[in-house]
Amino acid sequence: MWQNPVDIASRDLYYGPGGKAHEPHGLFTFEKEDMGGSNPKFDIVDQDGVKWRVKMGDEARPETAASRLVWAVGYFANEDYFMPELHVQKMPRLRRGRDLVSRDGTVRNVRLKRHLKDEKKIGIWRWVDNPFTGTREWYGLRVLMAVINNWDLKDPNNSVYQARQAPEQRYAVSDIGASFGTTGLSWTLRGNLNAYSHSKWIKRISPGFIDFNVPSWPALNRWIGQRIPIDDARWIGHLLALLSPHQIRDAFRAAGYSNQEVEGFSRVVERRIGELEGL
Numbered sequence: 001m002w003q004n005p006v007d008i009a010s011r012d013l014y015y016g017p018g019g020k021a022h023e024p025h026g027l028f029t030f031e032k033e034d035m036g037g038s039n040p041k042f043d044i045v046d047q048d049g050v051k052w053r054v055k056m057g058d059e060a061r062p063e064t065a066a067s068r069l070v071w072a073v074g075y076f077a078n079e080d081y082f083m084p085e086l087h088v089q090k091m092p093r094l095r096r097g098r099d100l101v102s103r104d105g106t107v108r109n110v111r112l113k114r115h116l117k118d119e120k121k122i123g124i125w126r127w128v129d130n131p132f133t134g135t136r137e138w139y140g141l142r143v144l145m146a147v148i149n150n151w152d153l154k155d156p157n158n159s160v161y162q163a164r165q166a167p168e169q170r171y172a173v174s175d176i177g178a179s180f181g182t183t184g185l186s187w188t189l190r191g192n193l194n195a196y197s198h199s200k201w202i203k204r205i206s207p208g209f210i211d212f213n214v215p216s217w218p219a220l221n222r223w224i225g226q227r228i229p230i231d232d233a234r235w236i237g238h239l240l241a242l243l244s245p246h247q248i249r250d251a252f253r254a255a256g257y258s259n260q261e262v263e264g265f266s267r268v269v270e271r272r273i274g275e276l277e278g279l
Contacts, residue, residue: 001130001171002137005074008242013068014250018079024052024112029089030105033096038187039177040097044088044112051115054086056097059177060111061255062191065265066148066176068251073239075141076161076172079114082256086110109256111177119161125171126155127224132171139232140239141173142224146201146212147240147272151185151219152178180265184216191255193264201272205230210279230279237276245270 005011015023026047034041039057046052055063064082071077091105101107132138145153150173157175162168180196181189189195203211203226210233212225248269252262 001076001132001141002074003076005072005239008072008239009244009247011072011247012250013072013243013247014254016064016068016080016251016254017071017077018081018114022079022114023081024083024086024114027089028052028086030091033092033094035096037175040094040100042094053113053115054088054107055111055113055177056100056107056109058188058190060109061257062148062179062181063175063177064111064255065191065251065257066150066179068254069148069240069243069248069269070144070173070176072243072247072251073140073144073236074137075144076170078172078174079116081112081114082254083110083112084108084256086112118164119170120164121159122162122169123160124156125158125160127153127158127221130171136232136235139228140236143212143228143233143236143276144240145173145176146214146225147269147276148176148179149181149183149196149199149201149214150176150179151181151183151215153215153224154220182216183213184219191257193261197264197268202275205279233276234279237273237279240269240273241277243273 028044028046031043031045039055039059041055044052064080067077067080086107088105159172159174161170178190181192182195183199201213203213209227210230214225248266249262252265
């Protein structure tokens with residue numbers, strides 16, 4: 001679930017876990033449509049044979065930014081890239097999201113997730129019962145979901161990957177697009193600066209524990225944001241505090257936000273980091 005990020009201060013949050021070397025480029029050809037989840041998605045293959053999953057809709061930007069902040073402090077994250085414009089060869093008429101595709105196969109403002117050959121998805125993991133339940137890292141991930149206002153914390157959004165070249169299983173929150181908006185269920189306010197900046201994320205602080213409003217009613221698994229040991233919340237806050245203002249802004253620049261939005265989102269994140277450090 002977590003690896004010690006000894007290089008936090010030097011991590012490139014613009015290109016994220018995949019780095020510049022893995023960013024999408026060249027020609028892309030349609031492979032198949034994916035009908036899972038609530039957002040329209042389809043798979044493509046690039047000219048080098050690399051497979052990508054394309055997500056359209058409101059989650060493309062927030063998921064790209066969120067993946068970088070999650071990865072920056074040591075948690076596993078997908079290699080996500082935002083593309084303002086993507087041209088796909090042999091693009092058919094999709095069953096979902098067809099109104100987002102131009103006649104020439106061009107789609108705009110999409111997230112591309114790279115398929116890694118050295119790992120295979122073997123299942124999902126449950127928030128309430130997993131090998132890391134009760135650990136500092138488990139609590140830290142719960143706090144991190146509150147920092148980014150990720151309210152869609154249902155178990156099917158968590159993936160377990162088996163590394164092909166090592167006896168290692170990687171636990172990741174693989175769908176984090178419902179972030180940077182409201183604290184609870186909203187299909188329209190994801191990646192919304194006004195909603196994010198005006199949301200109340202801390203519910204209460206009691207002796208030894210802190211409760212967050214993320215996720216809030218009527219979202220699933222409301223308990224995830226509650227009764228977090230203050231020491232563990234402070235721990236993840238210290239890790240986040242190692243990020244420079246430039247790194248945090250790079251995470252939002254990578255997601256295609258405007259300069260004003262980049263600054264606005266970054267200031268909220270910085271304020272929340274400061275609150276964690278001050279616990």
